[in-house]
Amino acid sequence: MKHLTLTTALVAAMALPAAAQDLRIALQSDADVLDPDQSRTFVGRIVYASLCDKLVDITPDLQIIPQLATEWTVAEDGMSIDMTVREGVVFHDGTTFDAAAVAANIERSQTLDESRRKSELSSIASVDVTGDYTLTLNLIAPDATVMAQLADRAGMMMSPTAAEAAGVDFGLNPVCSGPFSFGERVAQDKIVLNRFADYWNADAINFDSVTFLPIPDTTVRLANLQSGDIDMLERLAPTDLAQANADDSITVVSAVSLGYQGITFNVGNGEKSETPWGQDKRLRQAFSYAMDRDAINQVVFEGAYAPGNQPYPNVSPWYDDEFPIEARDVEKAKALLAEAGYPDGIDLTVQVPNTTIPLQLMQVVQSMAAEAGIRIEIVSKEFATLLADQSAGDYQASQIGWSGRVDPDGNIHQFVTTDGGINDSGFSNPDVDAALNAARKVPDTDARKVEYDKARAILIDEAPLVYLYHQSWITAFDSRIEGFTAYPDGMIRLEGVTLSE
Amino acid sequence: MVAATDPQAGPVSNPMPKPENRVWKKFRHHRSAMLGGFLVLFFIAIAILAPILPIPEPQATDWGAVREAPSMAHLFGTDEIGRDVLARMIWGAQASLLAGVVSVGIAVLVGVPFGLVAGYFGGWIDAVISRVTEALLAVPFLILAIALAAFLGPSLTNAMIAIGISATPIFIRLTRGQVISVKVEDYVDSARAIGLPTRMILSRYILPNVAAPILVQATLTIATAIIAEASLSFLGLGQQPPAPSWGSMLNTAKNFLNQAPWMALWPGISIFLVVLGFNLLGDGLRDALDPREH
């Protein structure tokens, strides 16, 4: 093991320029606790991409590929998964990575009181360590989504030694096995990671350190990039695209995200669902017809995002082509309203977070809906209040989105199944439940799509959620940086990325 | 400023000009105060006249004219969803002025009585009121306003209440101080001696004599309140879109500084001019009402 480290170090030393290269990346907000089991933020995941390796990763096409797990086979009956993990991997504190470490990690994710990963790993009943580097995951029931879960925080491997010692305070000094190890953190100021010399794929890493800087203001973020104070930023605002593209010293790449933004209607959550909007699907369909999704994308997002009418963007393999995005049809919307008994129009209250983009979006939506006779009252609330009200059913319609998951199940199941964990709309339909549950169990992609399409037909008709657009993750960076690829999950992967002086 | 109203123009010369006229003369000659008064009146005028001015609808969106530079059609340009910036500025004046006046109104209506009571009666009433006032004053003004506005929910009305409550301690303390120095005056003693009820003493004798500094403070606090409302709107807690408000216009504008700087320029200038107006006015009032010569 030691001579491997020396060789790696020599190779790395020869490959790198003499001066220590620090990569400065600006994030839209500050990460929360740096413990993959407790973490809840999107930017937290970006930090983990450099700090913590996962069992499996994804390609830009959403194929699942090995990272710490080198191969895996799902049993015939779907009740277990045999996995082989990589040898020669070491955690930042020197602990060896092996099958036992994987088992310990899964156990922590499932049993730690504060763990947010429990529902993600709920189908794993137990883990059998069958060899130093082989293990078997025993499932409660066949579940096609397990490997995709392991491609995110649930599959991030933490050093069992450190996790044991620190317990719930692991996040104050995280120890994983990724390309960089934890250096220091000053809340709301910076997170510094240092190159891990013993990383199993150290050749692919070309920086000595990575510094993450939370800079919420989009103009200031771009200003910093243009002045050279930072090297890369995530989530460039679409309205800054023109300026960034005009600057020769900046490269811009983007990928359509896995998530969506739209309007959720209260159709069954408490008494506020007892309104025409909650009871009559024609009104919701009318609302959808009143929307000009292309115009929304143009006006609010400079055409940089993707219009949407399903939980997945239309470039996704899971998109149901039977229901393409329809053009705006104000006449049809009015007709539906009249049919439902509202020829003179109807009022609708939509709650929205009091931040710039949602407000801008809703004002455009309000304007469009008005032409079809739907008079929208925008109630802006602080995010904290909005979430609480939504969860309690204290709303008529809510502008809310989802950041998206690799597996299609993650974008739909918990929102529309009867007992779904985030089913704030209160939607309940036994056929949808059956189809979505079946889609979870069936391993074959085509068979799963059939189930999702079945559900889609009902959901387009009932429209408890009206989807409007899919954000694109737009990353801008110094044009001397090469080798960077934009992924639909918005993560910044630094393997193979270089910054020439 | 016209000679006809000048009492000294009469045939009987008046060696001692009446106190009010002396105040007005001082005020008139105070250039800053007149400038301030003019600015304030200008904005009040456009706020009141907004509905009848020949400007586009402040909420009329126009997809084709998003973020257009100032032109003949849109004198100050358009904003991020095609609305006319000038129109929104003029209508936004209503929100800002209302916020300034109403919140100070709240602060005065609540603060002055408490200050009167604390200053006049002294004793444990004073101790309690003073402790509470000091406690409120020790919490940074804007943070208090933010917390209150967050509690009440984002809206213009709630922002006004939040700012009003946050500004109340200032008036309690001011009134109390003034009452303390006035209540030892002879006329108060005599009023008490002849057995006038307390309420009458407070309202007829004490209040008018502490009114001047309160008026000055109120004018200056309107300035602070307008900035506070803009700050709250900037944070997303004041007047909510699509209703126009200078602060929320600035909040949106900061995302388009490069593409559409006019979106940030005009609301900012408006706030500056209105606030300057009230500050100059308050300054002038203070000098005019000050019995001492500087």
Add this chain to the structure above:
Amino acid sequence: MLSFFLRRLLIAIPTIFLISIFVFGLQKLLPGDPLLVLAGEERDPAVLEFLREKYRLNDPIPVQYMTWAGNALRGDLGISLRTNQPVTELIAQKLPVTLQLAMMSLIFAVVIGVPTGILSAYRKGTMVDWVANVVALSGLSIPNFWLGIMLILLVSVKWQLLPASGYVPPGEDLWLSIKTMLMPAFVLGTALAATLMRHTRSAMLGVLTSDYVRTARAKGLSERKVVLKHAFRNALTPIVTMTALLFGELVAGAVLTEQIFTIPGFGKLVVDAVFNRDYAVVQGIVLVTAVGFIVMNLLADMAYVLLNPRLREA
């Protein structure tokens, strides 16, 4: 005199107590569940309930307050619900940042405000006085967040002279540290310069017409010496006390400026904490700033009395 200050100190205690109750109560009234906010997108009810128990958020509010107060007296201000970091540690990290900003702003305020005040007083009634007054009030009237974003646009984006955001500890790179804080300090400083200028003017006016200044002039001393040596020194008292008070206000009032320039100080921390319903953080910061404010007030009073021997008998 000692008893005077001891009494003031004793009175400060119930005030601080009141502040903490008030802020605590206010936060608990804020709608919305902090754990829902902090839960992010995934909402596991079992985990949320566990956390509620762990942080005693299910206890009746008076009990929660007593627990907090008890811990606070022992130096434990709780932890941030968001990052699990102890609040005392957060405050210790942010305090130097806010202090640096406050000090640099104060330097701007003094450098701009005091000489202008002296000049204004000396040339009272002239055009210079009037212009200075209007300029001072202008500084007070510009919304500081607007000035901030305009400055960023010009200085950082167009001219690329200064960094648009961030913080560099002076220990790391002194010059860069100053450069990063220059614009925000200027923004805050100009507003304070106005107040300082007016107080300096008043104080100087009071002194310029006094007897000993007339005597100094009669003695034939140069005008400059009269103004700067004799008059100014005596006007220093109210100026110093005002500065002490302004310092306290600065520490707390930099809220928006820190947001715009992304300076990781108290202001930004407390605003984010209010929006995230991170109770302990808000409690802790307000407590610290309130105590600081009260201490500053006391120091200002002490300075006033010490600098002015005539008041000592009072």
